[in-house]
Amino acid sequence: MAEKQIDNMKSYGLMNLVKGKTPAIQKDPYEMVMSWPHLLFREVVLFLIVLTVIMGMSILFNAPLEEMADPKNTPNPAKAPWYFLGLQEALSWGPPVLGGIVFPTLLAVLLLAVPYLDRTRDGIGVWFHPKRRTVNILFAMGLTFWFGLIIVGTFLRGPSWDFYWFWEAWPVH
Amino acid sequence: MSRVADLLFANRVWKSVFRHGYPSNPRNRAEVMFQNVFLHIQSVKVFKRSLKVSATFGLGLILAYLFLLLTLTGFLLMFYYVPEVHRAYADMKDLEFAVSFGVVLRNMHRWAAHAMVLFTFLHMARVFFTGAYKAPREFNWVIGIILLIITLFLSLSGYLLPWDQLAYWAITIVSNLIRTTPPADIMGAGASYLVLGGTQIGQNTLIRFYVMHVFGLPAICGLLMVVHFWRIRKDGGLARPDESNIPLR
Structure with a gap:
């Protein structure tokens, strides 16, 4: 009962008129929308896409499973997981400590330091901003090198870590 | 219709859980976001341009979803897998041939794991190419790189669990790599002993990687x-x- 009364009471009134510009009405200066439903709807849709793709892949392709682990039987070549094959490839180039420890450590430190090395304010929130061409090219070269190593390690290395092109058959032993 | 809605949503039980009405007006739409512990980490309003697909391609969100899928499938796999050197491989075979949808479960875990590693790199590239690591976001970039490294280790630690040739020799390579950490006699040997729980891959290694x-x-x-x-x-x-x-500043 009391609630109803408050609802019906007018709690405001015209007090004064002031000269000045009118505030922007029905126009959002920051171009924003409510997270519900605009963001949440997109998030649910994306989840369904991710779930569908992963389930689809899992129905179509089986995860690899080789014979049981046998310490006496070394496969040739033995390979690390694909994301470490770049390192394994770098390992074969010189002293193992350089490729296996120094190279990845430097890479990690360099990545961690990126925002403290590049302190310009150019091109925030813009894809491939022209003012950032140099750093973008450097980073793209780094990525290409890293994934290049992975591709070499994954597809172009055969027995004894010898180099074979895609079309070359590995020797039968 | 509105009577049914009232019956469902205007009762005491519903209102004790959700303290706002259906989010059909701006006020309730705001309340939905900040009255919910899972949603309140996001803002009530978002910039229109942030919603464009081309802004991020949803890469970070995809990663969060993959982590969620991996947690769920991993949780289920734990019911069927025992990390014991004589049993682990047999459990993998059981997953493939004896457990209902076991093979799909394992496949989902494996493919989502590979996807997570790949998308971490893509997400990092997106942040770099849009200059999104600049102040005040420097520290979030640093956390991201640490997450990238953790993702690699998460994937690697799972790699040994099937206890097949692929797993065993991949971890052998990695442990040989750790052994070269200078000075190799102290650091390398020590680190490798710590990771393997011994001088070679065995039961201790399997339980360490599993935990x-x-x-x-x-x-x-x-x-x-x-x-x-x-x-x-x-x-x-x-x-x-x-x-x-x-x-x-």
Whole structure:
């Protein structure tokens, strides 16, 4: 009962008129929308896409499973997981400590330091901003090198870590 | 219709859970976001340009979803897998041939794991090429790189668990790599002993990798993910072009 009364009471009134510009009405200066439903709807849709793709892949392709682990039987070549094959490839180039420890450590430190090395304010929130061409090219070269190593390690290395092109058959032993 | 709605949503039980009405007006739409512990990490309003697919391609969100899928499938796999050297491989075979949908479960875990590693790199590339690591987002980039490293270790620790040739020799390569850490006699040997739980891969290695894979690393990863998400908001949401005009400090 009391609630109803408050609802019906007018709690405001015209007090004064002031000269000045009118505030922007029905126009959002920051171009924003409510997270519900605009963001949440997109998030649910994306989840369904991710779930569908992963389930689809899992129905179509089986995860690899080789014979049981046998310490006496070394496969040739033995390979690390694909994301470490770049390192394994770098390992074969010189002293193992350089490729296996120094190279990845430097890479990690360099990545961690990126925002403290590049302190310009150019091109925030813009894809491939022209003012950032140099750093973008450097980073793209780094990525290409890293994934290049992975591709070499994954597809172009055969027995004894010898180099074979895609079309070359590995020797039968 | 509205009577049914009233019956469902205007009762005491419903209102004790959700303290707002259906989000059909701005006020309730705001309340939905900040009355819900899972949603309140996101802002009530978002920039229109942040919703464009081309802004981020949803890469970070895809990663969060993959982590969620991996947690769920991993949880289910734990019912069927025992980390014991004589049993682990047989459990993999059981998953393939005896457990209902076991093979799909394992496939989902495996493919989602590979996808997570790949998308971490893609997400990093997106952040770099849009200059989104610049102040005030420097520290979130740092957390992201740590998450990248943790993702690699999470995937690696899971790699040994099937206890097949692929697993055994991949971890052999990695442990040989750790052994070269200078000075190799002290650091290398010590680190390798710590990781393997001995001088060669065996039962101790399997249980170490298993515990790190199902608890240690996911716990750290989840914790850092929460900080990562929280920092997105604290740093002003997704990077926007008009921020370039704001000088640093």
